[in-house]
Amino acid sequence: MKAGIVGLPNVGKSTLFNALTSSKAAQSANYPFCTIEPNEGIVSVPDDRLRRISVHIVPKKLVPTALKLVDIAGIVKGASEGLGLGNKFLSHIREVDAILQVVRCFEDPDVVHVAGAVNPVSDIETIEIELMLADIQTLDNALPRAERTAKGGDKEAKQRVDVIRKCLDHLATDEPLRKLTLDESDAKAISSYGLMTAKPVLYVANVDESDLEGEGPLVQQVREFAAKTGASVVPVCAKLEAEIAELDEADRAEMLASSGLQQPALATLTREAYRVLGLHSYFTAGEKEVRAWTIPIAATAPQAAGVIHTDFEKGFIRAEVYTLNDLETYRSEKEIRQAGRLRVEGKNYVMQDGDICHFLFSN
Structure with missing residues (x-):
């Protein structure tokens, strides 16, 4: 299971990815499409239960579970038609199990916004529209093939035709497929298509250092939008988190304290991404190790x-x-x-x- 970090160009995706994976690579240049191939990384899922278990069963080491992340290049309006190398980037999203959409919720004249102005809801809708258009293309292309197979009496193909039409009808209402309820059999019938708007979404509100709790008006707009779809929002200052991730343990604690944070916001983000993926953990405990294991709910x-x-x-x-x-x-x-x-x-x-x-x- 892996989650893809997506968003418009210059919203802080790569900065967030580097912070999450503790990458000390040089920061990317401040211009669109600085990420061409998707970067993949593994991030530990913070879980204080490991420490609490080790108080009573003392191991040689603690082994947290991990989450695979993919940093996908910025998507722009028209991506579904190939703009901004869109088709290539969209194919990377089809391969992930959940989407972490980074939304810019800060003003900075030195960081160019691809649309010319900071408007988080408009940014979300731009991505959503492009993914819906791409899903429509995928289903339109798949339908004739499924119909031909169904004519031969193939029951699975007949079901696939019905589900494809149901999905196209739903997308025609300008709603993503994650808001369409399909039973397990129907979902399996179209699972090979990697439909992007069927994937669960977590919105990551990238804030500045003056709004670490995400209480400003820009984040509130994202919260209101997310509430309509049942999605969650995690505010993160990617720039600050990247700086914290570069520090050793002692300096990290000092910087967290000076910022008024009990723990990096990335810990909250990682745990929430884990939940959005439909995962949770169980533990094994012994003298050799106390380990968290990832399983589907x-x-x-x-x-x-x-x-x-x-x-x-x-x-x-x-x-x-x-x-x-x-x-x-x-x-x-x-x-x-x-x-x-x-x-x-x-x-x-x-x-x-x-x-x-x-x-x-x-x-």
Whole structure:
């Protein structure tokens, strides 16, 4: 699973990407399309539960889970028709699982806005329109092929034709596909098309240092827009976060304190991106390591075990599960077991966020 960072040129996408991935590369020049090929990076997902577990089960190391990010070049009006190398950039968005749209919410005469003025809602709508137009093109191109196959009696093709038409009708109302409810079977029928407006979105309001909490009028416009679609907004000062990411631990803490921040805003952003992707974590804990593992929400115990090793899923017998609250109450696995708080779960168990597990399996 990976998230793509998108937005108009010069809104701070690459600065944010460098901060998230702690890149110390030189800042890109201040002009559109400075990012040509998408940069990919891995960012750890901050989770204080790792530290809390390690208080009682002391490991040699802590291993957080991680998120893959893709920095995609700026999209401009007309991208769906190929402007600004649009088709190439749009193809990169088709390959990600969620979209982090960076929206400029700061004024700076030294940073050129591609549209000539800072208007966050207009920026969002520009991107949304281009993605909808591109999705319409994709579906228009796919429909004749699906119709030809359906004439031969192929049931899957018939279903695909119906879903394509349903999607085109919805897009004709100027609404993105993420607002169209499809059942699992219908969604699977068109999953290969990589429809961009069907992907979940998180809006990243790039603010200046005078509005770190995102309380200014520009961010409020983004919040109001997002509320209509059920999306979330995270305010981030990409410039400040990039500076913080360059510092060592001691200087970082000092700069956070001087800025009135308890933690980098990137921590909040990363956790929210993780949630938007439909992911959560479970933990394994021992003397060697305390590790967070990434699983889709609603994953079963065998599926979770398979993340560690495919043999664990194939030979799954049962899972021994307890919670962090149990650990903090009883202070050791031995005491949890003696108190009858260690649960034994089978193949149908749906994993809960924060479960601490041991898996038993046969070879």
